[in-house]
Amino acid sequence: MTTISIDRASRWFGNVVAVNDVTMTIEPGVTGLLGPNGAGKSTLIHMMSGFLPPSSGSVVLDGKPIWKNQGAYRQIGLVPEREAMYDFLTGWEFVLANAELHGLPAPGEAAKRALATVEMEYAQDRQVSTYSKGMKQRVKMASALVHDPAVLLLDEPFNGMDPRQRMHLMELLRRFGSEGRTVLFSSHILEEVEQLARHIEVVVAGRHAASGDFRKIRRLMTDRPHRYTVRSSDDRALAAALIADGSTAGIELDWKERALQIQAIDFYRFTELVPRVAKEAGIRLLTVSPADESLESVFSYLVAAK
């Protein structure tokens, strides 16, 4: 049972604060580190993997600091976001070199096992430079797994993967989590995180915005007021029908855009209400589009709600 504890950790680069007073504990199982681009996810992962000391606070693995502690890498497997990875080697040579660098007693066996785990044996004799992004990601994964680590840290592991590769990697991570390993992966895509992680840590602008079960955080995200732009064959009649329901907080007739600007306060009820009301009133819906669904606005709401 290996745990990473971050206690009031901050990290700044000159005047820029990348991580601001973050406290979280990463326990066995799969944890998703969610946040928009530039939120400080990579900085946090770099601190957890011993490649960045916190400017203040502490980051420890089972009570021992990770920074300048090379022994910690016996327990940590790291899948970095960067793609560069000794492209002149074949996949086999790359994973084997990683096994040797770990000082494993049977590096060849370990490399074989790791490549089999990520299903890359078929391309193991090809040079890494010829791999697709998804294949590179899987070989990086094999190199991180080669020493059978208790902790697996993955920085944006699904970037560039096709849906099949993504599903395969998710299955793998789920399996590692169920085996009692501590798996942490970062992502800026909510759907990606909720498909895989029960536990989510949300960071926004370097701050720890939310923590806990993904359902709780999902609820927080969906329960916030949503704004929609709706166009229909009869905007006025549709507005009258929608405002009668409690899921709608306000409706504005936007003459310029020839549309309705609607503020909904009950996401699920509202999304069910619109097509039903339109159908009952014989109104044809032309556009139903969320007006403020950018991830940044969702995260900003979370920060404000905390």
Place this chain on the structure above:
Amino acid sequence: MNVTVARLTVRGLLGRRRGLLLLGLPLLLIVLSVVIRAVAGQDESTASNILGTLALGTMVPLVGLVAGTGAIGPEIDDGSIIYLLAKPQPRWKIIISKLVVAIGCSVVFAALPTYIAGLILFGTYESLTLGFTIAALIAGVAYSAIFLLLGVVSRHAVVWGLMYALLWETIVGQYVPGARTLSVHQWALSVAEKIADPGVITSSVQLSTAVPLLLVATLGGAAFAAARLSRLTLAGEE
């Protein structure tokens, strides 16, 4: 010394354009030596000039620069060094392994060609060839350590290295005698001076000054590089 780190370094160095550069410089020296010997015959002053200026003064620092910075700089620049560092290996071992490879390159692509060029130009007379070969060997070791350190501390290691090897040692050293005291080229020459017959090779630096400075540059460079590598941080991509 870690064999895997050394193997990766060798393949990284020789497998890319650097390999061609490392091979091209000594080939040029040897071809030039054959031509000069054929045209000018066996002449001590010509041989001394070619070996002192072209071999020790230009080829050795350039090979040291390519091998020293190339052994680690590109991995730090593109971030692939993370695969070496995220291992339970002391960082000094990584530096030593890379230094050994850089020195090996200097021996093969600088000291050995200097010896071959010396043999072509002047044979084994007056220990001229031996003197310059030992000088190339010693300078290769020092350059490798200094440029390896530059590769760890700066993203512009090649520019700094070229400024030192060509600007400081060649141009500044020519007009400012004091600058020669801080010149790997002169330190190596002072060793060569002792090996060759008297008066054949001359240096501006005494051996008693050159040897400690060579040791400080080599050992200090390697130690400082290891210390910097152990504090190497990776800034976020964000």
